[in-house]
Amino acid sequence: MKVNHQPVTLPKIAGDLVRLVETSRRRRKHVVLFRALGIEIALPLAYLWAILALDNTLHFTPTIRLLALSGFFGLIALLAWHSTRVWRTALYSPDQAALDIERRMPGGLDNRLINAIQLARHPDSALVDTVIRENVLTISRQPVNASPTIRPAIVPVSAALVLMLVGAWFGIFRTDHFSNSAARILFPLARIEPLYRTVLDITPGDIEAVPDQDVVVTIRIQGEIPDTVRLIVERDGDPSSLRLSVNRTTHEARHTFQSIRQPLRYAVRGGDFESRFFHIQVPVPFSLRRTVATFQYPAHTRLADRLQEITGGDLDAPEGTRAGIRFQFNQPVKSGTLLRFPSPDTPSDQPAETIPLESTTRSECAATLTFDQPGVYRLSMTLADGTPATLGPFSLRAIADAPPVLQLNGVTEGDELLTDTILPLTIQAEDDYGIDAVELAYRKRPDGTNSVPAWFPLQSWTPATHSARFGTNVPLVVASLDAIEGESVELVVRGRDNHPGHAGQWIVGTRVPCIVSGPGARLQLEYERILRVEKGLRELISSLDHSTAFAVEWIRKFDPASGLRWDDKRTLDTLTAAITNQARIQAEFRATAATLANDIPEDAGDLRLSVGLLADTELLRAVRILESVPRRDTPADKRTALAESRLTTERCARSLDEVLGRFTTYRQDWELTRMIPFVRMLADRQLGMAEASATYAGLAVNIIGETQRTGSGRRQQRLHELAGLAQSAFTGMATRDTQVGPLLTAAFKETADSLGSEPLRTPMQQATASLAQGHWQEAEGFQRRAAEQLDALHRKLRQTQAAAARAAIDELGALAESQADTQQDIDQLKAGSGENPLQVDEAMLNLEDIIHARKAAEDAADKHAGRGKDASFDYLFEDSMRGMLGRPMGSKEQEFKNLKLAEKPSGQMSMPNSSDRAPNSVKAVIQEKFEDLVGDLLEEADDLREDFETYNLNTAWKINETGNVGKQGGDLNSTAAAAATGNMKPPTQNFGGASRAGRQGARAHGLSVGDESVNRRGRDEAQEGQMEVADQQGEMKETLSDDPATDTSTGVGGKRIADPNSTFSTKNAGEWKDDMADKLLPPQAKNQIVERKGPPISAEAAERLRDLDNRQEQVIDRIKTLKKELDRLYLPTDHLDDIMERLTANLNRLKEKPDPDAIRRQVETLDSLRGSVMVFNRASGEFEQSLPREQSVRGRLLDEPAPPVLPAYEEAVNLYYERLSGL
Known part of the structure; x- marks a missing residue:
């Protein structure tokens, strides 16, 4: 719009501006109204068409439809509120219109237009006329856009027109769907079904069925026919679904609910159709809906009354509880009775305790019960319509008062309690309802007889508040236990609870067996155990002899000359009674043998295992044979069984006699090596008792109780008895002159005489009498005199032992010096060293080492004059020495930097007594780093003697030596790294040990270390060593060297070599044993084909070949x-x-x-x-099994703990x- 620039009068200019602003105001109003109308039409239509389309596809539920309709009306209300606000904003004033025009002008008009409009309303002033003219002149210089744009109204109006066209199309061309969806949305609560492509007609729909009825659901399909329909079933809130196939001919699907016993509901889904859930109702039987019980607990429980609600009828409460019970049923009842039975197995005809029920409401009854004993109850009810009904049985559990839980901490089973110590203990007790008293007690451990020792209290406590928990710390003075060294006692915590029926009754907790110990107590117990086993073996052999005499006596009664008639019932009854009694006695023999097997020390070798197996085999066989005698049909069969029993018993007696002989030897060897420390133990214990007497002498008389006086006297008497045992042992040791030599023999005889002499026995006896009377100071003097004499005996024995060791070392030293001259006679060997390597402190040697060294020196000296480079010794290795071979000696491992390869073969000694003996078993000490030390195997041994010996006695000693590899311990196989056999030049003696696998054909028969073997050539012909060695676990990988072996040995055993070529040696060497066939591997995968000419083998010859493995x-x-x-x-x-x-x-x-x-x-x-x-x-x-295994028994009542099982017993x-x- 252009403003006229011609000079006009003021009214004309003002009128033009006013009209311009008014025109802009009207057009602005129209744009705002059209935009609001478009929005108010487009949004409701878009929302309505959207929910109609969604309902047509998803088929909303009534709830969703109601929410959708609510949202539609909410949108209408929101738009109405919006229209009100828009109408208010559309009523612009002329001033607002002028400001709007100025905002649309580029650069703005500096409010000249609105000033001109406002001044035009007052045209009388000359100043106003000037201002208006100035503003008009400024406005006329640029075009003024007085018309607002209609762009904001185009989009809403267009959207409204489009949505109306969409609705018109949907209503014309999809009239059914449009009207159905509109009706469903506008009337959300009406049952208007949507239009489906697939329609399912489901029968029978909702139904009420009788229990165990079969209900058939038929689904008829209209419209699109799907391949399957899904049946959704919900039982007790747990949904599941089934897929049903559709019959294409009948357009139906069926499913049968078999034997319905509880209500359920189901729905069907097929295509785009999903039905509602239909219900199958089943009449609910009469049942107990809820039980409400009010418990009044006994006074000793100190529990408040409690209200409990349960859905069933099973009730439990502490014994003596009185309960008021209300039974709530699912149907009205008229009357009822509670029938109480002692147990669920009570016969129906037995009268029950009848308790009438009191009706409190139409469906509730009440009764009062006392929980005095467990049982069950039934509810016999009469319903409102007069129908009888019975519910139950329901359990009534009267919970008995549990005994207190008692714990003793600070000491565990098998602990040794030193006689002069104070042991801190912790006592804890816990009960259901309260502790009345707690007590710490002890007793001597039962010895297996019928008499059970009584408990003696040490300290008692009475909790003031009778609380359910009690705990305290208490010091245990071991001297107050009235037990001496070597005796077993049991400690226990006892307690009483608040139950009235348990008044004065002690509940015993877990027994903790302990051993009262002192200086050398283990040595004492071990010796007493050995003597007890030896005595038991003798008595068992004697008992078996008596059993054999019993069998012989009855065998004679079967002779015709005996005059007995075996068709007489009285004779048979007499036989049955006698055999039954003898079988019982024989079973006791077996149990005795099992007990002795457990008591035999582990270092006794196979004796422990032998007695255990004898108990579980032959002795058990004898029992079973005797038990079968009465069941035999004929007298001849009975006599045969008795004869077999006699032979079995005789075999057992002979075997036990052999075991006794070996065990006696073991006992003698044990005495030989441990009796000197035993004397030291006696001296130390006597001195300790003297010091204890001095302590008691300084205390007040009222402080020392009878327990201390009795215990000290018993300890002194026991020491006197142990001195007598030592005297008997030294008397026997004095007869072994050939083993210990004249020095030790004389010392042993003198010690035996001293131990039985009056100067030693008299003070001990006087000390015992003084202690019984409480004369502590007088007893101390006697005890010190006895201790001094015992100490003098021990010092003299040690001096004699040192002298014997010095003599044995001197003999070995002289032998070592002379060996250098002997070694010079061997070809190609350097001169031997004359230096004596046996620099040993004789005080460090025990008696066993001295005996062995002395014997070796004597045997070597006897053969020294006629010994050559490979001399043979009349060496005797005693079986008693086996025990020390398995003892770990030394703690250092071999350092391979200290070893070097041998330059020449060493001289050898032949020890026939040690070679080819039965091997002993030791636990080899193999260090983790075991290097392969390979020497150059020269052919210098051709001129060595061909006599071959195998040494099987093994040691488990750790050493760290310097020098050549291959050092041996004489006739003992070493597992140390310095004695790596198989890496030396070939010897003529077969020493075992532990080594890396080196050159093939070596004579080592010990352990093979590692998992890799290098095949190197040694001798062109393998030396035949030990024919068979023990198999080792694992497999070795063989690697060929540049110069592999040309021959292999024919021995078997050791580790298997991983080689696909499983051929075997065809050399005619060694002896074939059938059990070697078990070690053969399957035939090799690669076979060689040999062409054979001639006729086929005959059938007779083939049969003979098949009979080779007869x-x-x-x-x-x-x-x-x-x-x-x-x-x-x-x-x-x-x-x-x-x-x-x-x-x-x-x-x-x-x-x-x-x-x-x-x-x-x-x-x-x-x-x-x-x-x-x-x-x-x-x-x-x-x-x-006679030897029980380890077991863990948990609970308040525990049997005696099982002793440890023998090693490898079960496998044997x-x-x-x-x-x-x-x-």
């Missing part, structure tokens, strides 16, 4: 192997000798000329073998039965 020969060989194993364990085997001879004779006869009689004889012999090796009570559910038993059953 089973009868295998049986004989297995009997021999089993016999050796049983002999090693000192088990009887003479009953197998006759059977083996008969098998061999029959087999030879069959080989010469097979005939029916020979076959019959062989079958009878095999049956006899089966009966001989069969253990009557095999390892089955009835098998009773299983192996024994496997070999017996394998025959």
Whole structure:
């Protein structure tokens, strides 16, 4: 719009400006109104079309439809409020219109337009006329846009038109869907079904079924036919679904709910159709809905009354509780009765305790019960319509008052309690409802007899508040236990609770067995244990002899000359009674043998295992044979069983006699090596008792109780008895002149005389009498005199021992000096060193080492004059020395930087007594770093003697030596790294040990260390060493060197070499054993084809070839192997000798000329073998092991703890039965 620039009058100019502003104001109003109208039409239509389309697709539920309609009306209300605000803003004033025009002008008009409009309303002033003219002149210089843009109204109006067209199209072309969706949205609570492509007609829909009725659901389909429909089932709130196939012919699907017993609901979903949930109602039977109980607990529990609600009828409460119970039912009841029974197994015809129920409401009854004993109850009810009903049974559990839980901390089972110590203990007690009293008590440990020792209280407590928990710390003075060194006592915490029925009754907690100890108590216990076992073995052998006499006596009664009639019932009853009693006695013998096996010390070797196996095999067999005698049919069978029992008992007695002989030797060797420390123990203990007497002498008389006087007297008397045992031991040791030599023999005899002399015995006896009377100072003098004499005896024994050690060392030193001259006679060896390497402190040697060194020196001296470079010694290795071989000695491991390779073979000594002996088992000490020290195997040994010996005695000693590799311990195999056999030049003696696998064909038969073997050439022909060694776990990888071995040994054992070529040596060397076949691997994968000419093999020859592994020969060989194993364990085997001879004779006869009689004889012999090796009570559910295994028993009532199981006992038993059953 342009403003006229011609000069006009003031009214004309003012009128133009006013009209310009008024025109702009009207157009602005129209734009705002059209925009608001477009929004108010477009938004409701868009919302409505959207929810109609969604409902047409998703089929909203009534709730969603109601929310959608609410949202529509909310939108209408919001738009109405918006329209009101828009209408108010559309009523512009002229001034607002002028300001709006100025804002649209680029650069603005500096409010000139609005000033001109406002001044035009007052045209009388000359100043106004000037201002208006100035403003008009300024406005006229630029175009003025008085018309507002209509762009803001275009989009809302266009959207409204488009949405109306969409609605018109939807209503014309999709009339059904439009009207259905509109009706569903506008009437959300009306049951208007949506339009589906697939419609499902479901019958029977909602139904009420009787219990156990089958309900068939039929689904008829209209519209699009899906392949399957899904049936959704909900039981007790747990939904599940099933997929049903649709019959394409009938357009139906069916499902049967079988034996419905509880209500459920179901729905069907197929295509885009999903039905509502239909209900199948089942009549609910009469039941107990809730039980409300008010418990009034007994007074001793100190518990407040408690209200409890449960859904069932099972009730439990402490014994003596009185409860008021209200039963709430799911249906109205008329009356009822509570029937109480002692147990659920009570017969229905037995009268029950009847308690009438009191009706409190239409569906509730009440009763009062007392929980005095456990039981069950039933509810016999009459419903409102007169129908009888019974509920139950429900349990009534009267919880008995639990005994207190008592704990003793600070001491554990097997602890040693020193006699002069004070042990801090912690006592804790806990009970359900309160502790009345707590007590710390002790007693002597039961010795297995019928008499049970009584408990003696040490200290008692009475909690003031009778609280449920009690705890305290208490010092235990070991001297107050009235026990001496070596005796076992049991400590226990006892308690009483508040229960009225337990008044005065002590509850005993966990017993804690302990040993009262002192200086050398372990030595004393070990010696007493050895003597007890030896005595027990003697008594058991004597008892078995009496059992054999019993069997002989009854066998004679079966002779016709005895005059007994075995068809007489009285005679048979007498036999049955006698046999039953004897079987019981025989079972006691077996239990005694099992106990002795547990008591045999572990370092006694196989004796412990032998006695245990004897108890579980032969002695058990004897019991089973005796038990079978009354069941035998004929007198001849009974006599045969008795004879078999006699033979079995005799075999057991002979085996035990052998065990006793070995154990006696073990006891003598034990005395030889430990009696000197035993005397030291006696001296130390006597001195300690003297010091204790001096302490008591300085105390007031009222402080010292009877327990201290009695205990001190018993300790002194026990010391006197131990001195007598030591006297007997030294008397026996004095007879072993050949082992200990004249010096020690004389010292032992003198010690035995001193221990039994009056100068020593009299003070001990006087001290005992003084202690009994409480004369502590007088007893101290006697005890010190005895202690001084015992100490003098020990010093003299140690001096004699040192002198004997010095003599043995001097002999060995002289022998070592002379060995240098002998070594010079060996070819290609350097001169030996004359330096004596045996610089040993004789005070550090024990008696066992002195005996061994002395024997070695004497034997070496006897052969020294005629010894060559490979001399043979009349060396005798005593079996008593085996014990020290397995003792760990030394703590340093081998440092390989200290070793060097040997330059020449060393001289050798032949010790026939040590070679080819039965090997002993030790735990090898193999250090983690074990380097492969390989020497150059020269062929310098061709001229060495061909005599070959194998040393099987092993040591478990750690050493760190310098010098050549391959040092040996004489006739002992070493597992130390410095004695790595197999890496030396080939010797003529076969020493075992531990080594890396080196050159093939070496004679080492010990452990093979590592998992890699380098095949290097040694000798062109392998030396044949030990034929068979023990198998080792694992596998070795063989690596070929540039110069591999040309020959292999024929021995078996050790580690297996991982090699696909599993051929074996074909050399005719060594002896083949059938059990070696078990070690053969499967045939190698790579085979060699050999072409053979000539006719095929005949059938007769093929049959003979198939008979090469003759089973009868295998049986004989297995009997021999089993016999050796049983002999090693000192088990009887003479009953197998006759059977083996008969098998061999029959087999030879069959080989010469097979005939029916020979076959019959062989079958009878095999049956006899089966009966001989069969253990009557095999390892089955009835098998009773004599040596119990470790077990953990938890609870308040504990039996005596099980002693530790023997090492490898279970494996030995299983192996024994496997070999017996394998025959």
